[in-house]
Amino acid sequence: MAHNRLTQLLDQYTSGYSLAQSFYTDPLIFEADWEHIWKKYWLFVGSTAEIPKPGNYFTYQAHHDSVIIIRGDQGEVHALYNTCRHRGSLVCLEERGHTSKLMCPYHQWVYNKDGSLFKARLMPGDFDKSAYGLHPVQVRVVEGLIFISLSSNPPDFDKVVQDFAPFVKPYKLDQAKVAYRKRYELRTNWKLIAENFRECYHCGPAHPEYCRAVIGANLTESAAQVLPERQQAWERKGLSVKGIDFENDSFHFAVRYPLRPGVESYSTNGKAVAIPMGDHTDFDAGVLGLVCYPNFWMDAVSDYVWTMRITATSASQCLVDLTWLVDSQAVEGQDYTIERLTDFWRITGEQDWKLCENNFKGIESSHYGPGPYAPVEADVAKFVDWYIDRLREGVSTAVAF
Amino acid sequence: MAHNRLTQLLDQYTSGYSLAQSFYTDPLIFEADWEHIWKKYWLFVGSTAEIPKPGNYFTYQAHHDSVIIIRGDQGEVHALYNTCRHRGSLVCLEERGHTSKLMCPYHQWVYNKDGSLFKARLMPGDFDKSAYGLHPVQVRVVEGLIFISLSSNPPDFDKVVQDFAPFVKPYKLDQAKVAYRKRYELRTNWKLIAENFRECYHCGPAHPEYCRAVIGANLTESAAQVLPERQQAWERKGLSVKGIDFENDSFHFAVRYPLRPGVESYSTNGKAVAIPMGDHTDFDAGVLGLVCYPNFWMDAVSDYVWTMRITATSASQCLVDLTWLVDSQAVEGQDYTIERLTDFWRITGEQDWKLCENNFKGIESSHYGPGPYAPVEADVAKFVDWYIDRLREGVSTAVAF
């Protein structure tokens, strides 16, 4: 997008109001989103529980790039661009698999798990294999949560690791069991999902199941009365309770909040849906909520972890990948059923997808214009501010170089 | 589209020849069509018979805009942009429905039927509701036919009302019954349908059913012999007979013409397919044909009214919505059957859709060029002249401002 056009749109932004139409619908803004945010920041791709053994891998499609995430021989995680250095073929064709070496299916060039070129048959004797490894992708693992960055110079991630680790550790995600995955293809802009997940102005009418579980979600109650007692109880068990808020240009968030008294889990009847997970021994841990912009949301209750990975695929489309993880010892049919485990977030998620899709359709109107956020949507306004600041930063940097 | 490119194409136009390829296939011309014609002129959306009671509504998708057409408490018709003034969600999600108030499904902002904002919960005390009504769309009703304009300064419509009203009044459309609707998605440019409906050069070979009903449609006969007697008979009954032709820059047309002697209706066997409609008491009213550019065609016989609403959705695509209306007292299964009522125009229409789609495919050729209209296609040439004049007008106005 011509910088002057984008700059003009950024100049017209008014904090406290929803974004102008172009930010949601223009393919050139979509490219700017990738250039200045998605290709620069850290993207959640999955958990180490999905690749428990050396040679286990999965692939993630990030805009034009397929990325291989593979477990190395020492348990480490490698992320590699999935394009052979010979003639460019995909090396891994499947979304998930296991392999001792990565072999291109076209002409059988063979790569090690760390991406280095192991063998390229029939190449000349002076061929320098060391120059033809698969291109690496930056990767960081936080207590089993895998994040990648397509940038060679990504924002610092140490603070995220430091803040997230104590919260996530008790769930023992690295040894967890992937119980279920579900993918949605939505016709909406990714930012409308991010906005949706930052407010509960819509929760009362839209999410009866969610409001039955969470105190205050309907905006007519407050969790203030039960919170101090809960926090003390959590601290006694060694659970982290000090929330991490978005600050200035930070892009991650963590909070632990209580379930309604008597509610054990995020489930449609309030009862636990699996056995306590990891270090937990009861159903008393409340909800741990994590966010890492632009594409990661996680809610953990005592008996399961739910992750949401968003992938923006065009201005008007995104993929949402939901994953449910349970304790490594949980046995399907005995300790949990897929239906009960997933009901709560399938129902709640699908309520949101519909809202976000209809929000997008209305925004396509020639008469849509930025509207005022309500006071209870202050966190949405903050997300949108963060987003605009990232584009401003990107534009100014791009001009400078 | 760059004005100089469009201006160049307009300069190259030769009256009497079909349009240059770009006018039919170029996405930028499609945008110009919307800018200078579809968003400026009056679009037929449906009839009041579809929304008989206060709170009945339907929506119409006009390019990027969803428009709500809703019956008000005094029977008046309101047209509103279907985008919430809060965060832009669609307010009405369904194509047809009934509601006492219009409530946005996202955060429950509530609007009155006239679009004014009734309630916005949890907004600050100083929030000015009067500034946040749904944006209005211009709307006019002619004896039950509803037209909207997306322009804030549309062409004068009084002459259309004045000319159409006496023709339409006897059919009592406001109290009619919607018997059937059918939608077609066609791969053709909207102007090729408009051209098709302005000539009968193709009728003889293409439309055997139509030619059996209409004298002269095959171009080998003339209605001249029966016309004077017919017109006198119609006048005696108080039916309008004086046709309204396209003139200079006018965009509407009306004509009453006779059916072949012995033919009572537009039907495959020439017999009536329903009871006489509205004020009619026999099957002797011939055919009333109305056109209003760019998207309205209507043919009314003594026992039913058929409307065609075209919607241009891209250079290469359009939607055609056909509606059959019968007298309010007509009972399905007793006075009419869907099959017999709709056979004639489904068959004739589908013959035309095929011709228009193949016309478009051939025009995509690198070797397509404007060809000469035959003398019997003079009305097609006039439509194309009108179209070119509208773009010229639009371009010159746009340059002036």
Add this chain to the structure above:
Amino acid sequence: MAHNRLTQLLDQYTSGYSLAQSFYTDPLIFEADWEHIWKKYWLFVGSTAEIPKPGNYFTYQAHHDSVIIIRGDQGEVHALYNTCRHRGSLVCLEERGHTSKLMCPYHQWVYNKDGSLFKARLMPGDFDKSAYGLHPVQVRVVEGLIFISLSSNPPDFDKVVQDFAPFVKPYKLDQAKVAYRKRYELRTNWKLIAENFRECYHCGPAHPEYCRAVIGANLTESAAQVLPERQQAWERKGLSVKGIDFENDSFHFAVRYPLRPGVESYSTNGKAVAIPMGDHTDFDAGVLGLVCYPNFWMDAVSDYVWTMRITATSASQCLVDLTWLVDSQAVEGQDYTIERLTDFWRITGEQDWKLCENNFKGIESSHYGPGPYAPVEADVAKFVDWYIDRLREGVSTAVAF
């Protein structure tokens, strides 16, 4: 595509390496491919065996152009743009058919098989029919193989005719029988298929059936030992043996090579799958391979001819049309079955389509870059050189005018 951008890409090309991403994925390069190669060079469309009698025709969609290929009254072949000179409708609606005259389905303008306008009803008396024939397309027939050019000044084709004719003649293609056709819609760039068909670096692992039939295909053997004996035997029978290589800017190729001893045909078990074709009396003719850039490949064994017609439909898509021809006397069910006849090339072809589609997917990566061709891929490098030279030629010519 802006010439300076294309020129820059052409300047950056390094021979011996695969092309830069844009050449495979950019829609503007796709248009340049059509402008400088596909619309200029000769395109294979089919064989005269498909239109044995006067009035038999088929159509071919070349980018935006539908072309009619029709057999004339003296057995000659005409190629005509399929767009009526009146209002542009397609004249032939079906992909294959028979007609004594070409009649436009819209207003019944009638053309002779040579494209001249025969009749245009209801046109004015002074209408000059001679000025309104269907636009002709250049066409050449080589022993039953039909090639067209959309250029008014195509490259010389005499050398191709002269080189191909003696090779093709013994198969008596003009009187052959079309046994089977199969179409594939692939998501890949057309050049990746051309590259795939110029090397056997991939054959060993990818094509077990092919390697069982062809000596040397797996690159671990050589046909050198059997070749002299084979060539002498072929010459004794009057079969052409002197291969035609690509030279400088030539765009055609012919070769005859031996099958593995004991193998009679391209079949999954090495046995013949039909009766000897044309002048052949045994299964001893080896394989005749023909190529004509950009879209023609043919492999002929003693008992059948297989042609491949590629059509580039976008940067990321192409159609592949395979046709199997057998001797005119061969009777299905008795002399051949569709399954056995087509197994070999369906299996081998589908292996290649998968490779070419995955090659394309990997090339879409932001980290794809031109990789080095192996020495055994020298012919691929030559094709890519040829391709780049054609664009350079096109760009320089376009600049000059």
